[in-house]
Amino acid sequence: xxxxxxxxxxxxxxxxxxxxxxxxxxxxxxxxxxxxxxxxxxxxxxxxxxxxxxxxxxxxxxxxxxxxxxxxxxxxxxxxxxxxxxxxxxxxxxxxxxxxxxxxxxxxxxxxxxxxxxxxxxxxxxxxxxxxxxxxxxxxxxxxxxxxxxxxxxxxxxxxxxxxxxxxxxxxxxxxxxxxxxxxxxxxxxxxxxxxxxxxxxxxxxxxxxxxxxxxxxxxxxxxxxxxxxxxxxxxxxxxxxxxxxxxxxxxxxxxxxxxxxxxxxxxxxxxxxxxxxxxxxxxxxxxxxxxxxxxxxxxxxxxxx
Amino acid sequence: xxxxxxxxxxxxxxxxxxxxxxxxxxxxxxxxxxxxxxxxxxxxxxxxxxxxxxxxxxxxxxxxxxxxxxxxxxxxxxxxxxxxxxxxxxxxxxxxxxxxxxxxxxxxxxxxxxxxxxxxxxxxxxxxxxxxxxxxxxxxxxxxxxxxxxxxxxxxxxxxxxxxxxxxxxxxxxxxxxxxxxxxxxxxxxxxxxxxxxxxxxxxxxxxxxxxxxxxxxxxxxxxxxxxxxxxxxxxxxxxxxxxxxxxxxxxxxxxxxxxxxxxxxxxxxxxxxxxxxxxxxxxxxxxxxxxxxxxxxxxxxxxxxxxxxxxxxxxxxxxxxxxxxxxxxxxx
Numbered sequence: 217x218x219x220x221x222x223x224x225x226x227x228x229x230x231x232x233x234x235x236x237x238x239x240x241x242x243x244x245x246x247x248x249x250x251x252x253x254x255x256x257x258x259x260x261x262x263x264x265x266x267x268x269x270x271x272x273x274x275x276x277x278x279x280x281x282x283x284x285x286x287x288x289x290x291x292x293x294x295x296x297x298x299x300x301x302x303x304x305x306x307x308x309x310x311x312x313x314x315x316x317x318x319x320x321x322x323x324x325x326x327x328x329x330x331x332x333x334x335x336x337x338x339x340x341x342x343x344x345x346x347x348x349x350x351x352x353x354x355x356x357x358x359x360x361x362x363x364x365x366x367x368x369x370x371x372x373x374x375x376x377x378x379x380x381x382x383x384x385x386x387x388x389x390x391x392x393x394x395x396x397x398x399x400x401x402x403x404x405x406x407x408x409x410x411x412x413x414x415x416x417x418x419x420x421x422x423x424x425x426x427x428x429x430x431x432x433x434x435x436x437x438x439x440x441x442x443x444x445x446x447x448x449x450x451x452x453x454x455x456x457x458x459x460x461x462x463x464x465x466x467x468x469x470x471x472x473x474x475x476x477x478x479x480x481x482x483x484x485x486x487x488x489x490x491x492x493x494x495x496x497x498x499x500x501x502x503x504x505x506x507x508x509x510x511x512x513x514x515x516x517x518x519x520x521x522x
Numbered sequence: 523x524x525x526x527x528x529x530x531x532x533x534x535x536x537x538x539x540x541x542x543x544x545x546x547x548x549x550x551x552x553x554x555x556x557x558x559x560x561x562x563x564x565x566x567x568x569x570x571x572x573x574x575x576x577x578x579x580x581x582x583x584x585x586x587x588x589x590x591x592x593x594x595x596x597x598x599x600x601x602x603x604x605x606x607x608x609x610x611x612x613x614x615x616x617x618x619x620x621x622x623x624x625x626x627x628x629x630x631x632x633x634x635x636x637x638x639x640x641x642x643x644x645x646x647x648x649x650x651x652x653x654x655x656x657x658x659x660x661x662x663x664x665x666x667x668x669x670x671x672x673x674x675x676x677x678x679x680x681x682x683x684x685x686x687x688x689x690x691x692x693x694x695x696x697x698x699x700x701x702x703x704x705x706x707x708x709x710x711x712x713x714x715x716x717x718x719x720x721x722x723x724x725x726x727x728x729x730x731x732x733x734x735x736x737x738x739x740x741x742x743x744x745x746x747x748x749x750x751x752x753x754x755x756x757x758x759x760x761x762x763x764x765x766x767x768x769x770x771x772x773x774x775x776x777x778x779x780x781x782x783x784x785x786x787x788x789x790x791x792x793x794x795x796x797x798x799x800x801x802x803x804x805x806x807x808x809x810x811x812x813x814x815x816x817x818x819x820x821x822x823x824x825x826x827x828x829x830x831x832x833x834x835x836x837x838x839x840x841x842x843x844x845x846x847x848x849x850x851x852x853x854x855x
Contacts, residue, residue: 245759245769247695247697287670287673287676287677288673288676293719296718308758308761309758309759309761311759312697337680337684340544340680340683340684340690341680341683343692343695344541344542344544344683344692344695344696344698345541345695345696345697345698346695347695372684375689375690376544376689376690376691377690377691378690
């Protein structure tokens, strides 16, 4: 299974959520790999707690691989390399968790035929060993996103049933909802570019689901701690946002997950482990949301909805 | 390529990759020979006994690189690397890239025509100590640096996996097995190391051994070691005995359908090298571990079957009672 994570704006918590979902997926016993395609600012090393690639690698990462400077991109076994003790004590039933880091100062690149073919080759290669290949894109429209649209429309991948699923992350605010809708349905958005690159009409939209992040549900414990006037206000705003989302085609039927606002993740982007919950550092609800998403990216009801 | 003996070539080095063919079913020998016909007009060799096995013609890749060295010496070598791909049992694909290191007679780089006349040999320009080079390549964790045999083996494998003859289906997923080896002529030496990323390093010295035969031996070891590793990983995930029959069956079913019957140790190892296989097996216990794993799969399936039968009988009895019948089904055992 190939899953591509993207967002229109930065600061949506896309990377930290994607890393946590990869981690939870591996804990469920699936071999999982995470490809850091955020070439401008690779951060996954930091989230996984792999000190040696905190901000990407000097060379030999995905960016260099796609440009043909190395024959295989560097891979890092997260269980073995993470500086966090509870990750190194990997459970035997857990699947492999492998990080493909980006290169330091990678930046954008031009999509040539060679780059395209290297990308196809890499995805076929990874499909041989990983049940989930999770690609984290940078925020906004990028050459990398365009390349992945072209690559995932490629017959070579379709023939192998390697169709991609796209997750679009956005915060639960008016601006973010609008921006996410524009990224998908706007001019030069995913759907339009996808169609230009070979997706049939409607087929890409069916493969896109939205992930709401930093959500404060009006009934949550967090909201109950607010003053009565604040609660009323929150309810009203939430209801308006729901209307807005439905209007723009981001209603519940295409939402695959809502990740609650978690102070830990606001201060430090990291994997949330069971011990973070036991120590009351992280909220149980956040970890549960990651776990649910890790299951739903494959079997969630949302994929069978029209 | 004629097969040099290790004494002619001083030292042969190579890398092997092992993985599942990207196809939903096992393929026939005829299909395998189409698949592995990498060079037009050249024949694919194959055998149907003791089990289906096909081997591609050798392809050559030109290299000009630094020779391996445990002591960090930098000696340049120029020549060709041979690679071949084999398919065992219509399912397990292996690629091997290898070359024999020989001294250059001229001490400087010659036109490519010279090297093409000696396929599968790299001539080193300078002083190279075979022991140092063998140790550098097949005992040091980063020994592949300089000479990219692994990349050549990976590419040979990727090329076959990309074939339009394959449907891309995968009955189960597994990481590729990775082996790096060095053969030398001389006494008897066997060193086996596993580096943290799982790569196996083998250093082997045999008096008068032919490179082809030794290659068959190491390929066979790599295949069985990889089968064992794959079964062990799947069994770990299935967590037999933990109570979840569903999880157990989901994981174990592909083992029975696609892996267990490929175990046939030393099937194509020359008789004179059999004692070596057996000695390695005694030390590393491949067969013993395999037997334990297979028994575990079968025992667990038997226990699960009995449990399900008992549950079914209990359910039947309850149903019969509910219907007011007098004679319940007798529970045996």
